[in-house]
Amino acid sequence: MAMTREQVLEQVKTVMVDALGVDDDEVTPEATLMGDLGAESIDFLDIVFRLEKAFGIKIAREELFPAETLMNNPEFVSNGKLTAKGVAELKAKMPHTDVSEFAKNPELSKLPDLFTVGMIVNYVESKLKAA
């Protein structure tokens, strides 16, 4: 039987609590991984591995966390902001995330805020549907 969004969120919560050593009640859908939950780069890989195990899915790291490759490409970044091309690329790479608010002022420093618990739930749901 397909999992409900609540069930997916519960599982994702467990993954975050185990991977980041945070409290259960800190892991809200709005919580940002880096800002609110203190994730560092190696934690993203840890999260990917744990999600794969918890949901029995295969995740290409690029797919869930494409920001790093984007940020290192001069075509997509200029003066600390994403270029129009960069924003388009971000949209294409993160269909599971609403980037419209970010796109209004696409400062790189705000990019980490796109990575929230809710975004991971969206991603997992889309992945489970496709399976």
Place this chain on the structure above:
Amino acid sequence: MRWIWIDKFVEFNSGQNAVAIKNVTLAEEHLHDHFPGFPIMPECLMIEAMAQTAGILVGEAKKFQEKVILAKIKKAVFHDYVRPGDTLRLSAKIESIAPEAASTTGTITCGDKLIADIDLMFSHIDQNLAGKEFPKENFVFTDMFKSLLQGAVFQKADK
């Protein structure tokens, strides 16, 4: 010189799991200070011993082509003291391995006694997404480190 915290491998299943042995002895000088009159193996060194066991397992899985660096201690729980004369059995298992990193689980036992649970993450640092470059030479897997595998019983993985 490297500080090596395992003595030999007794099991090695490429890409899957490995078991190493560490004999603890009062000839290790630090035990005289940790603690005077009550020598016990420091827990941080048990983590290092597991990092060496699991790190070699992860390195061998990619034929020692990657530079494997301990990146995260996911879990380290200690259940009992380790004293001079104890023989530790360090069992490590690869849970996940990807181009950029690997995650392992492991236990340390002494006879029937569970000493520690230690879960780790390793980074293949040449594959880092920030594009940072490191020296060409593999400074992790030097001959001395790899020599630990001499005499280990190798078994080919099923798949």
